[in-house]
Structure formats: C-alpha cells, structure tokens
Amino acid sequence: MNRGIKWMNDKQNAIRYSRKIGRMGNSLGVSLPKSLAAKLDVTQGDEIEFIENDRGEVVIKKVRQIKLPDNVRTEVLEAFFDIFEEDRDIFEDLRDR
Numbered sequence: 001m002n003r004g005i006k007w008m009n010d011k012q013n014a015i016r017y018s019r020k021i022g023r024m025g026n027s028l029g030v031s032l033p034k035s036l037a038a039k040l041d042v043t044q045g046d047e048i049e050f051i052e053n054d055r056g057e058v059v060i061k062k063v064r065q066i067k068l069p070d071n072v073r074t075e076v077l078e079a080f081f082d083i084f085e086e087d088r089d090i091f092e093d094l095r096d097r
Contacts, residue, residue: 019030032042040062042048047063068074084091 017033017036019033021028021030023029032040037043040048040060042062049061049063051059051061053059068077
C-alpha cells in the first residue's frame with residue numbers, strides 16, 4: 001500500500017488527507033495517517049464507522065464501546081438486534097403511523 005500522504009488546509013480550516021486505495025485480501029482498504037488515527041483515538045483492533053451525510057460527505061467516527069450492566073446478557077442483545085434487522089420494515093411502518 002502506498003505510504004505517501006498529502007494534506008492541505010482548505011479555506012474552511014479543514015485538513016485534507018489523500019491516500020491510495022490498496023488491496024487487502026479480496027477487499028479494498030485504506031490506511032489511516034498516524035495523525036488522523038491519533039485524533040480519532042483509534043488503534044489496531046478498534047472499530048470505526050462511516051456515516052454518509054445528506055451532502056454525500058463521509059464522516060469517520062470511532063465506535064464507542066459501552067459497558068453493559070452485569071444483569072444484561074450480550075447474547076440477548078444480539079438476538080434482539082438480529083430480529084430488529086430482519087423486521088426493520090415492520091418497525092419503520094409502525095413508527096410512521
């Protein structure tokens with residue numbers, strides 16, 4: 001993967017990073033510049049999410065892990081999430097009524 005990085009300040013005081021897309025197994029991947037990884041407070045093994053806004057811009061955020069109370073079982077939450085994903089249309093229809 002190309003380790004070169006370009007950055008420039010634009011008129012809105014934003015810093016732009018430019019990276020080449022490389023192959024990672026059967027997928028495509030991009031490495032994060034060290035300074036950006038530090039700003040996101042991410043290290044190897046952390047999870048990040050990509051959020052596309054209504055202007056077509058993509059925001060990268062670290063997925064925040066929460067500490068569950070001792071009486072909450074993760075397998076129950078995972079099962080709920082699976083059901084929610086399977087029945088998303090039903091829940092959205094109920095919400096819109």
